[in-house]
Amino acid sequence: MNERILKVLEFKKIMEQLIEQTASSLGSEKVHALKPSSDLDQVVRWQDETDEAYHIIRLKGNVPLGGIFDIKPSVKRAVIGSTLNAHECLDVASTIYGGKQLKYFITNLEDIDMPILEELIEEIVPLNELEREIKNCIDDHGHIMDGASDKLRGLRTKIRTSENRLRDRLDQYTRTKAKMLSDAIITIRNDRYVLPVKQEYRGAIGGIVHDQSSSGQTLFMEPQAVVELNNQLQEARVEEKREIDRILKELTERIAEDEAFIMQNVEVLAKIDFIFARAKLSHKMKASRPKMNNEGIIKMKQARHPLIAREEVVANDVELGEDFTAIVITGPNTGGKTVTLKMVGLCTLMAQSGLHVPALDGCELAVFSNVFADIGDEQSIEQSLSTFSSHMTNIVDILDQFDTNSLLLFDELGAGTDPQEGAALAMSILDHVIAKQARVIATTHYPELKAYGYNREGVINASVEFDIQTLQPTYRLLIGVPGRSNAFEISRRLGLQEAIIEEAKELIGADSKDVENMIASLEDSRRRAELDYDDAHRLLEEAAQVKQDIEKQWRQFEQERETLYKKAEEKAEKAVVKAREEAEAIVEKLRQTETQSELKEHEWIEAKKRLSAANPELTKKEKQAQRPLDEDKAKTLKPGDEVKLLTLDQKGTIIEQTGKQEFQVQVGIMKLKAKRKDLLFIRREEQQTEKPLATIRGSQYHVKPELDLRGERYEEAMGRLEKYIDDALLAGYNKVSVIHGKGTGALRKGVKDFARKHSKIANARDGEMGEGGLGVTVFELK
Known part of the structure; x- marks a missing residue:
């Protein structure tokens, strides 16, 4: 894609919006280097990256990308032997910490499929030792701390002691010689403590003059009594600076040692910042991921121009590349034809740059080798080019460069010259482009091109709608309906005499009348079809709601009926149980009587049978449960x-x-x-063999007493676990072990939840010390 096309389609403005979404200068650099790709695999991967980040933002709201800096120049200077200052070292530590935080955040996300981001985040090396060394020496404000070294701590203690002694000595002057001072304060000049002495008392104070006021009436003097103390303070400060330089040099050398890992981390963080910037822009635009193809197919539902406010733009459906390869759009000026052209071109460039597009879910876009556009009046006064010449210069360049896998956008094709010649030239250019099977969208005013779509295979007419009642364009794109002239209707609405209008109608050709009548009929049919569709859609929604209500009421009825049945049965069963207990107590008492021998066994059996027959009939579900x-x-x-x-x-x-x-x-x-x-x-009591075999439809296979799920994704692990339990039950195991490891705990929790819901698992417990501990769950099977 050449720079002129990116400028014409305003792709730079999309990049400016994208830069606003980056969290660091690292991400901004990636945006500046962004160019649309014509490689389908590359584009699909970029779209996958954006989609993964979009899901994280949608679910979590934000991502920890703070504290990340472009430390590449500092690291390069460290490698060549320069000494970094405290703030540069602190930026290195902050970037290391930011990378660790981001890695922890993404690693601990659950139930989100993000293989690309997980692969990227694995490349971040947590340089804990280097970060700790820097943080132990430099505080959050970039100051070297006393604890950076024992020597520095001693020097700063010495400095504070010297400063206190100096202040005490100078305080004596402010108390005893206040009248000789312009102000009873201690100040600093040339890094030395001094007093503001009045000019006339210079000799009385004695010492070294370091500065004077603008009027010359005040001298800033260092009394002779504190010169030695000031010298000692200065020496201590020089030693302090020398020690700070030594500490910074050591830290710089440590940074240089880890240069490869730091640069790797920075590159990964730049990529991730760039990916999440694309996702944030998608979320802001309410955009969706397009399905990409290399067959030149464009399908967008309710697509919007990305640079027009969502509440102002009119969304349109656009299809190209399957039933037809060219669209010819006609309609009035300011009706939205150019906006439609730019919207298709700009959305294509965005999709080929890994960005989502502002359209409904399920949209589809093609990866083109090139996008060409001749849009707007690019007349050059310096080159003495007319509007027609300027357009034709661009078109000649386009026709020399385009191929089958190109998208061509022509605005007002053939305009700026004689209408008949311009229309003929426009049709000839379109024929040439269509012959090469390139995809083309063109706008025009020429009435001759309205019939063009009906006479050429692979071409379809389209128009932008115009409301005659309000005399305003609606900006709706109507594919399949050519635009018609509204001059007579507009003139009538504005009050032109009817006689003049009728005479004008007589002057136009019969062919033009037929075309206008055909277009009017098409527009009317389309409008009626849209109304019918809206009515049918409304009725369908109402029917779906009625069906949903009926199903809900039926479920409630079933639940209430089941509850009543169960209550009645429970009541009956309690009565029978009570009767049986009383009867058994009577029978037991009879057995203990002296007449027990007179009772026959079959009489006992018959009595029991009568009692059993008194049991209540349970519901079908309970009967099935007892089978x-x-x-x-x-x-x-x-x-x-x-x-x-x-x-x-x-x-x-x-x-x-x-x-x-x-x-x-x-x-x-x-x-x-x-x-x-x-x-x-x-x-039935059965003896289990040493290696149990499960038999299914005559085939035998061995089932191990343990299942190893480590390293598996959550969904795959749950599928394997369910099949394994079925096999273990068929094999006759009473106890099995599931190895899931410790990790983040997500897999362990999933195994526990599975055990609670499975009807054949009597108990689930953590493994003991000899069984693998918390990395293993032991099931006891029924």
Whole structure:
């Protein structure tokens, strides 16, 4: 993309907005270097980067990018042997800390898919030792602290002591010789403590004159008695500066040692700042990510010009590249034709720069090798070029450079010359461009081009709507409908005599009348279709709302009915349980009587059967919940199987099979014969082999007693865990271990939540010291 095109389409203004969103000069440098790319893979990656950052901003609101500086010049100076000042060293420490904060923030984000940012953030090296050394020597204001070295602490103690002695000595002068002083204060001149002495008392005070007032009436004198004290103070300060220089030199050498890591961190931080600046601009514009292609297809719904305020701009739908490769837009001046051209061109450049575009979700844009534009009056007085010559110069350059994978934007094609010749030239240029299958959008006033779209394959007419009632453009783009002249209607609205208008209509050709009538009919049909669509859409929304309300009411009815059933059953069951308890108490009492021997066993069984029959019928859901889980094993009973005798509501054990559908059952101290239909299988004792095998549809495979999920993404790990538990249950395990590691704790929490929701997991606990500790969760299976 050449600079002229970027200027014509106002791409520089987008870059200015992007710079405002950067958090540091590092990001601003990246913006200044930004150029639209014609590489589809590169553009898609840029869009992925922006999209990842956009999701973080949408969910978190902001990103910690403060405290990051462009320290590259300082680091380079450190490498060549220069000594950095305290503020430069502090900027290095601040940038290291900013990188650490950003890395911690992104690393601890959960439930956000951001592979690109995670890969970038891994490249940041946390130079903790270097940061600590700098922070231990320099405070937040850029001052070297006393604790930077023992020698510096001693020197500053000495300086403070000397200053106190000096002040005490000079305070004696201010108290005893106040009349000789212009003011009873101690001041500093040439880094030495002095007194403001009146001119006439110069000899009385004695000492060294360092300065005088503008009037000459006051001399700033250093009394002879404090000269030696001032000298000692100056010597201590020189020593202090020498020690500070030594400390800064050591810090500079440490920075030079880590130059490679620091530069790497700075480059990563610059990229991340640039990525989040793009995301912030997208959030500010209410933009969306375009799907990119290299097939020249443009599909934008409710697209807006990025540089026009959202509350002022009119959104339009634009499609190009599938059914047609060229759009010819006609319509009145100031109707929005040029804005539409610039909007398509500018959105294309933004998308090819990794920026989102202001349109609805699902928009699609192409990656073009070049975008060419001839927009506006670029007449050059110095070159003595007319409007037509200026446009034609640009068009000649465009026609020499464009190829099949180019987007061409022509504003007022063929304008500035004889209408017939201009129209013929415009059609010829369009034919040449369309023949090469390039994508082109052109605006024009020529009526001859209104019929152009009907006579050329791959071309469609479009127009910008004009409201005859208000005599104002609506700025709506109507694809498929050519613009028509509104001169007669506008003249009538402005009060021109009807006779004059009718005479004018007679003077225009029949072909022109037919075209105008056809366009008017198309506009009317389109308007009626839009109204019908709005009505249909409204009815559809109302129907969807009614359906939603009915479904909600039905769910409430089902819940209420289920609740009433359950309450009734619970009440009935309580009554039956109470009756059974009373009956069993009576039976037990009878067993203990002397007449017990007269009672027959079958009479006991019959009594039990009558009691069991009094149980209430449960709801279908509860019955299903009480059905045995292992129906396959229940089909065939074997000696040793634990069963439930339904007629007695008692558990027992199969002794042997006495008939085809008859079994002898041990129930307590009794041995009974029972039919198969009266027995419900409960469980069977089985010996597990050393390596359990699960059998599914005849195929066998080995299931390990542990599952390792370390290093897996959250969604994949949960999928593997669910399948593994199914396999472990089929294999007959009573206990399994899930290795998830400690890490951020997200995977461990997911495993715990999974265990709570799974009906076949009886218990979940952390591993013990010999089992892996908090990095392992042990499941006990039912």
